[in-house]
Amino acid sequence: MRPARPNRERKITVNDVALASGVSRATVSLVLRGSPLVHAKTRERVERQIAALGYVYNRAAANLRTRTSSSVALIINDLSNPFFAEFAMGVGDALVGAGHVALLGSTGESVEWQEAVLGSLMEHSPAGIILSPAEHTDGPRLQRMLGHEPVVVFNREIPGTQWDFLALDNRNGARLATEHLLSLGHRRIAFFGGHADSSSCQERRQGYLGAMDAAGVAADPRWLVECAPNRVESRQATRMLFQQEHGLTAAVCYNDNVALGFKLGLMERGLRPGLDFALTGFDDIPEAAQTTPALTTLAVDPRERGRQAAELLLERVRDPDAPVRRVIAPVRLVVRDSSGTPLHD
Template sequence: MTKSRVTVVDIARAAGVSKSTVSLVLQASPLVNEQTRARVNAAIRDLGYVYNRGAANLRQTASSKIVGIVVNDLTNSFFAELAVGMDMVMQSAGFVQFLANTGESLDRQREVIASMREHGISGLIISPARGTDASDFKPLIAAGVPVVIVVRNIAGAKVSSLLSDNYAGARAATEHLIALGHRRIAFLGGFADTAVSADRIDGYRDALAAGGLAADAALVVNSAPSRAGGVAAIERAMLIADRPTAALCFNDAVAFGVCDGLRARSLEPGRDFGVVGFDDVIEAQTAVPALTTVSVDPQGMGRRAAQMLLKQINSGRVEAEAQVASVRLVVRQSCGTVAGPWGGGASHDTIANDTMGTDRRQHDRP
């Protein structure tokens, strides 16, 4: 009987790791720790596996109609809408997409990118997990794989990027709350160690300073950028002695959670407390009350990122370019109006500062 050929899957099973980790070891990637590398190499020796590097290189360099899309949190509807926008462009261009969610795990991100490279992707669009470093993109750059980073900036990555104007959006939203009469305005949600949070907090603080208001550090409450994170953030904010009367939220998911937390305290968003989100996901318009938010146009951003990637794929040249998408403040009911204590209902979908971006400040932070 002929002995069946040993495969990467057999090695992965014997070593107790993923197929992608085995591939990284075979490619001599520095992303694998030495203990894991030794275990995989031992399995390779024990099973008598022979790596056909020529065939592997052919797979990695052959032109394909496959692109990789990697996002850090697919449970957030912003990223779902972002992926829909990418799909609109890629599908019409005849490309198949491999979509992966990292859940903010760097290990998961490295594994899915390695797996995508095994399938010979022609390009990659990625919203990086927290802690992603510029060095994570070096293997892709060396292999000539076009990359477009979206949403989060990675300093020194030397790949294309598409970001939203986080500073201008946060500043305009905060200025709007100040104009409504609020003097204790919180910034709720988001991880403190991301460039997106840093830029939005800068915009928030500069708006306070311009309005003659002190930036109270206690009013910046970090939390997971999720609905549950929003509930936790407003609970902490309500424990402050001099409580806020309004909040700019890191994103719409946090804003929805803030509204849930307010109602748990018998407070009504838009009447008893002003709430502003950031993103303008589909649910923002149909929420009760309808959510005032900074519109990033996630589907439009996805289409634009896909177009940037296709441009590089079709030209055959990997040339990094940086784009910053303008944003706009969409005023609905959740922020309230000047009329009541903080409420009374604002007009539907009033758009302010439609051409933000004249004072853009995209900081070079990781």
């Protein structure tokens, strides 16, 4: 049945256009704002109904509604990582205090899914976006998609964009972890996990390599091991690492998830973490202190980082023309049992 035509004696509304087009009110709003997130065929159908019904877009009112939106889109690249669960809770803490709510989406490190999630969340006209981007995100494409929406990018830089950026002190953190292992007498130390084309992994590798170089130790390229930053792939990569002769005695792991997977791989080979092999993590997720042996790691306070990201975004919403900000959050080495005691020949 065709939808009933609205009464011509009253003003045509977005709801009328949505009903006639068979789409949501939010989709009509995206079409009216010229958002590229709407599929071309859907856009064409909505535009036909706009013309047929004689709808007139009140841009001033739409702008006012956008500025007073009570929601913020939070897009996470890997929600299975406990770090991001803590981060999301921090975002929520800050937003609730400011009268906002978070609309949460997870991309699973997929650029295609990231675009789909953004498209879905943008239909709710959020006040802004907090994005922990998927690997291989196309910056210029994403910039075109989101236009002038307020955005805060977390921890992974996106080349070709001009958005506020909040990162951890990745380089210094990895340097501290490497220096700690060097101080215990280790010289054959791996940097384990992450992908080399990720900005956060690049920075952590630089910190590791800088510490090794300062100690007069040449890092063998085979000691730089790539894997996805999760436990499953880390465990598998550990098995492959020990199939070759390397003489390694320690590893600086990309993050705590990688370190915990590495620890399982060690135990499968009958090696005792912290006794037969030293390792460190990065993030200090709650499990780091509770596993056996407890994990030496870099504390970054993920919940506080979430609050910080939300505050940066709210500042951008209040002042869209302020200079773009780049904020580097400090990290702190927490020494526990997984790095062991001084190495003896």
